[in-house]
Amino acid sequence: MDKKLLDILACPICKSSLIYHKEQQELICKADRLAFPIRDDIPVMLEDEARELSHEEVDALRK
Incomplete structure (x- = not known):
């Protein structure tokens, strides 16, 4: 993921910053x-395409 692209992308729902998870x-x-x-190096920023994170996944991000 290009660092410059990551710096300008924001959540399409709340406009907060995003975290890049390379493995997934x-x-x-x-x-x-x-x-x-x-997908194919292109972020799919559609709410319908997003998956909801479990409480465990969110907790892991805080560490």
Whole structure:
């Protein structure tokens, strides 16, 4: 993920910053507990395509 692109991307719902999860190829919004997929190096920033994070996943992000 290009650092410059990550710096300008924001959650399409709440506009907060996103966390890049390299292993799962996702951009994560902690505020909304959503993970947006990255497909073929393109972030899919659609609410319908995002998956909801479990409480355990959110807790792991805080560590």
